[in-house]
Amino acid sequence: MKSVLLLSVLSAAAVSAQPKLTLKVHTGKGQTGYDVNSTMIAGEKDMLVIDPQFTLSEAHKLAAEILESKKNLALIYVTHPHPDHLFGLAVLHQAFPMAKIVALPATVNAAKTGWPARQKFWFPTYGNNIPGPDPVLPEELTEPYLTFEGERFPVTGPLQGADGPGNSFVSIPSLKAVVTGDIVFDHVYFGVPKDAARENWEKTIDQIAALHPAIVVPGHQGPGATDDMSAVTFMKRYIEDWDKNAAASHSAAEMKAKVLAQYPNLGMEYTLNDRVAAYFPPAAKGN
Template sequence: MTVCSEAEEPIFTGDTTSSPQIGRLMTLTYTVFDAAPGSLNKTSVVVSGETEALVVDAGFTRADGHRIVAEVLDSGKTLTRVVITAGDPDFYFGAEVIADAFPEATFSAPADVIEHIQHSYEGKLQAWAHLGANLPTRLVDIAELTETVLTVDDTQIEVRRGSDQLGDRAWYLFEPASRSLIGGVLLFEGLHVWTADSATPELRAEWVRVLETLEALAPAYVVAGHRVAGAPTDLTAITHTRDYLRFFEQTVTESATAEDAKAKLLAAYPDAGLVIAADLGTKVAKGEMTWG
């Protein structure tokens, strides 16, 4: 656990691989739950103030949902809202567990995220059937998120969309007071970047442009939507994702096949997790398969 006082610049050090990562920034505390590789290294964040808590993304499995519930209970705060920032199942499959534990909490997401979830839910249940009892048994009610500013005990958190082109894969949260950024599906750290949903060079170039706008915010605290456990909370997530996308573009352009491109990615990022992203992403980019 790492702490900085309200008057200091945020400083994050120490071993966080065995417990949730906690950052004290201004009047809010950010507790990051790092899911296991089997849950695609998805992060969920409990943002808490003096009396209230907000959860960002609900986890991939029922077990992940229970762990998020435990973090909220340990905080001693009242959970007011769960915000889902993308329509992929690792962002919401754990929601029903949280809803059952906190029936008064509101679940909300941008309209295009809700549309994605409703359109793909049944298919995703089939695709991830091997999760068995860890699958959700129902889709919770998710209200359309129309606000551009959320509050946790009067501290404002902005809901931002980085690009119209990227659709529901462009949402992130930013707290101006402490320059804290929750990057959602836009950011990966210590992992191969999931490109299968960004099938064209144009979409990937737009993604890079959005990353440059995130870097221009000069955030002091950054949480990637997917990361290795306990990863740094500095600009690394932004630079890693951007550099990977640029190398990915060069690699798929120069490679004759997806297998060739994948081999180059694995050689360039030998320690990166989420290898399935390199496998599927190169196949989609080379036109050897479709996704979504």
């Protein structure tokens, strides 16, 4: 009986499902690309890109992929205002001036006010591979969804991510997909939130899990990532081990060695020193 039922459900799905949308992820490589994901959702004619890469060189690679798809880049969404999800707009805006760029109002505001300091901060590392002091900014999204080829993609945020507040996620119901910004990280060394930030981040994860997505695109991913809910399993295990390692270590160097031994060859190793240092701050000066 069960198999008959399953078959009839499958055939009904085959008749009604319109495989109209496709989803493809472009991952920036290594420190230049910051292992950051850009998600390309293609319809019959148009394309939506969620997060436009960090460095200009990676954004050019993304632009090449968009051009080769032969789709019209109609819409760009920025999940949150961190530079690795924002700076690539400079390239995409120049290459596709007709594309509408949108973000939540809080993201637009933070992108604008934060740009000068962030541009200055990253310039010594990346030089002219990031945009100049004049920001390319999204427009404010006035409704809590993106409209794309007649479909609505709900946008949820701003809410707490793993790497700070002000994140958002986009769900694409017809693909059973969620594009998460820096709420989900997979197979990378990521910043482990503490205290209230951790509790609020877990609530965000619960909101994503409640959608039962088949596809979950993390904000950053390393080798072995599978773009599904197993990313959340990975994060929870990593955090549990992180806490144990922090408790058992006497210095940042000891902690780093433990993490590397337990989790070799993840992406974003260039961030690990800072991640560990957050758990072993220099001695307080008595204030």
